[in-house]
Amino acid sequence: MRIARNFSGLLICCLVLAGCKTGELVTDSQTALADKSESTASQRTTTPDIAAGQRPDPSSDEAGLWLMVDRSEARTKTSGDRIRDPALNAYVRQIVCDLAGPHCGDIRVYIARVPHFNATMSPNGMMVVWSGLLLRVRNEAQLATVLGHEIGHYLRRHGVERFRRIRDTYGFLAFMSMGMAMVGIPLITDIAAIAAQGGLSSYNRSDETEADAIGLTKISEAGYHPGEAALVWDNVIKEHEVSGEEKQFSLFLSSHPRPEDRREELTNRAENILRDTTTVKLDRHTERYRAAIAPWRQRLLRDEVRRHQYKRSIGLIDMLIEDGFRVGELHYFKGEVHRLRDDTKLDDRAAALREYDKAAEIGGYPPELHKSRGLLKLRMNDRPGAAASFRQYLDRRPDAPDRNYILSLIKPASGS
Amino acid sequence: MGLRTKSKFGVWLIVGAFLLQGCVTTTQQKITQISRADGPPRVLLMPIDVTLGHLTAAGIFEPQAEWTAAGEQHVRTALTGFLKTRDVVLLNYKTPTSAEASHQDTQIIKLHRVIGNSIRTFQYPTPFQLPTKKTGFDWSLGPDVARLGKEHDADYALFVYMKDSYATAGRAAVMIFAALMGVHGVQGGIQVGHASLVDLNSGDVSWFNIVGRGTGDLREAKPAIETVNALMSNFPK
Numbered sequence: 001m002r003i004a005r006n007f008s009g010l011l012i013c014c015l016v017l018a019g020c021k022t023g024e025l026v027t028d029s030q031t032a033l034a035d036k037s038e039s040t041a042s043q044r045t046t047t048p049d050i051a052a053g054q055r056p057d058p059s060s061d062e063a064g065l066w067l068m069v070d071r072s073e074a075r076t077k078t079s080g081d082r083i084r085d086p087a088l089n090a091y092v093r094q095i096v097c098d099l100a101g102p103h104c105g106d107i108r109v110y111i112a113r114v115p116h117f118n119a120t121m122s123p124n125g126m127m128v129v130w131s132g133l134l135l136r137v138r139n140e141a142q143l144a145t146v147l148g149h150e151i152g153h154y155l156r157r158h159g160v161e162r163f164r165r166i167r168d169t170y171g172f173l174a175f176m177s178m179g180m181a182m183v184g185i186p187l188i189t190d191i192a193a194i195a196a197q198g199g200l201s202s203y204n205r206s207d208e209t210e211a212d213a214i215g216l217t218k219i220s221e222a223g224y225h226p227g228e229a230a231l232v233w234d235n236v237i238k239e240h241e242v243s244g245e246e247k248q249f250s251l252f253l254s255s256h257p258r259p260e261d262r263r264e265e266l267t268n269r270a271e272n273i274l275r276d277t278t279t280v281k282l283d284r285h286t287e288r289y290r291a292a293i294a295p296w297r298q299r300l301l302r303d304e305v306r307r308h309q310y311k312r313s314i315g316l317i318d319m320l321i322e323d324g325f326r327v328g329e330l331h332y333f334k335g336e337v338h339r340l341r342d343d344t345k346l347d348d349r350a351a352a353l354r355e356y357d358k359a360a361e362i363g364g365y366p367p368e369l370h371k372s373r374g375l376l377k378l379r380m381n382d383r384p385g386a387a388a389s390f391r392q393y394l395d396r397r398p399d400a401p402d403r404n405y406i407l408s409l410i411k412p413a414s415g416s
Numbered sequence: 417m418g419l420r421t422k423s424k425f426g427v428w429l430i431v432g433a434f435l436l437q438g439c440v441t442t443t444q445q446k447i448t449q450i451s452r453a454d455g456p457p458r459v460l461l462m463p464i465d466v467t468l469g470h471l472t473a474a475g476i477f478e479p480q481a482e483w484t485a486a487g488e489q490h491v492r493t494a495l496t497g498f499l500k501t502r503d504v505v506l507l508n509y510k511t512p513t514s515a516e517a518s519h520q521d522t523q524i525i526k527l528h529r530v531i532g533n534s535i536r537t538f539q540y541p542t543p544f545q546l547p548t549k550k551t552g553f554d555w556s557l558g559p560d561v562a563r564l565g566k567e568h569d570a571d572y573a574l575f576v577y578m579k580d581s582y583a584t585a586g587r588a589a590v591m592i593f594a595a596l597m598g599v600h601g602v603q604g605g606i607q608v609g610h611a612s613l614v615d616l617n618s619g620d621v622s623w624f625n626i627v628g629r630g631t632g633d634l635r636e637a638k639p640a641i642e643t644v645n646a647l648m649s650n651f652p653k
Binding site for chain 1: 467469472476478479480481482484485519522523526
């Protein structure tokens with residue numbers, strides 16, 4: 001979202017200022033997961049697939065692209081947003097390796113702490129998995145669907161094709177911009193802005209369809225249930241529906257509007273696979289996925305809550321409650337969304353307390369629940385109730401970093 | 417990514433501004449002299465950030481790996497040659513063996529990347545100049561950079577950034593066509609860069625110089641010397 005704002009600022013600059021016609025070719029080829037997929041035909045690409053261990057010819061345009069993404073990767077590697085937990089990284093990496101086969105050694109996986117549904121693949125083999133994806137997929141087969149899709153982009157070299165497409169498509173714009181300069185409107189072609197906003201994504205429809213198909217084949221070969229692939233999109237669609245965000249900018253749904261088509265396409269393809277293959281294994285590996293994600297789940301939920309996209313978060317958490325994994329903590333975080341929204345018309349305070357109660361009943365919630373309940377009661381002028389909750393919090397977390405602050409809240413309450 | 421792109425965008429605007437206005441003074445400095453109590457000052461040359469590429473017909477910068485590798489070498493050689501003419505001890509940055517130390521250094525390099533781009537964008541008299549930067553020159557990386565000084569026994573760190581582009585045949589055609597149509601200011605290749613000297617005791621940027629012009633060629637060793645001399649002009653004695 002921040003990126004979008006910056007770029008919209010840039011575009012305005014482009015129109016107002018400018019004197020020289022220069023631009024910047026985007027190098028972090030962010031091949032987003034989704035795309036407009038009205039076309040169903042999987043178009044064969046012109047660039048041959050990348051071989052295992054292959055690097056581009058140093059004199060080629062592809063090498064120039066790799067140079068830039070290598071530098072970008074150096075920054076990703078040292079980024080403060082990176083999740084470094086060795087266990088989680090090893091888990092995701094193993095899935096990628098199993099799917100990528102001989103290309104395993106060519107792909108590096110980084111997990112970025114970004115609370116949105118996305119993963120990216122750069123042409124040099126840098127894969128970035130966003131933590132919001134890990135919160136949303138329900139099992140290993142669904143995660144593998146997304147990872148397989150990204151591997152598909154890598155194998156087919158969609159990144160360099162996209163790079164060439166942008167470069168060549170925009171060649172003619174030089175003449176256009178000159179025409180505009182003649183009438184006194186200079187134009188800067190800021191390719192980075194256009195590419196990052198997905199303005200060219202319509203060129204990518206076939207790439208996305210192709211990557212979807214490769215991903216589906218890969219997961220089926222690896223023994224995952226192919227039916228899970230369509231469910232990834234099903235979840236995206238449902239989350240978007242409950243969010244009620246029609247016009248709001250979303251990384252996919254503004255620039256890549258047809259997850260419904262992808263769901264349909266993947267459903268059909270999965271049916272074919274299930275029909276044709278008799279030996280297909282149908283693993284979902286739900287428990288294995290849950291075990292891998294468990295140490296991070298509360299942090300992922302906290303990040304989600306902090307987006308302050310209340311309707312979306314409530315909808316998402318409801319879907320996760322339905323899924324049934326660690327329901328206690330889910331009720332706590334749902335309560336947190338209500339507490340933060342605190343809309344009197346929607347009766348958020350009562351809803352929050354209800355969710356906290358459910359969490360307490362089920363168990364498996366963080367001790368911060370008692371603090372949240374205390375803060376809410378304080379807001380509702382229930383000072384004795386607040387003090388009791390705060391004491392429960394400090395009993396459960398004697399080493400609380402905000403202990404003194406909480407004590408200061410208890411004091412006037414007990415003194416009144 | 418947003419920030420990076422924005423600052424690069426800023427570069428082009430500044431180049432544009434300079435090309436239009438003609439280059440005025442490009443040096444910003446807190447000091448005119450560098451010194452050390454017990455001998456010549458020790459200057460640590462940080463990893464240089466050089467990118468060379470094509471400027472396509474559309475005015476898009478397209479990186480070229482071989483030119484970049486050559487350009488990096490030429491700039492390094494030219495810088496070494498330049499500093500030999502000065503009374504300084506030149507040290508080359510080496511990545512520490514410890515992972516933690518290496519991480520700390522990387523963060524300093526990343527910090528300077530942001531600060532250097534900000535100085536280039538917001539310090540100079542362009543439409544982007546910040547009101548608070550119209551007088552004086554006060555940018556700092558903070559005292560934590562002292563670790564670099566201790567690691568390498570250095571007094572100053574020198575950061576160099578260069579981006580150089582060359583018109584493709586298509587771009588040249590656009591330029592000629594533009595000239596024929598009476599449109600001026602369609603640029604060929606553009607050379608942009610900065611050199612930044614950081615005091616490793618205080619972390620302050622002591623001296624900063626930029627180049628932004630339509631000439632120069634870092635693909636070759638000889639013209640690279642000319643570029644580096646321009647970049648290092650007014651370097652503190």
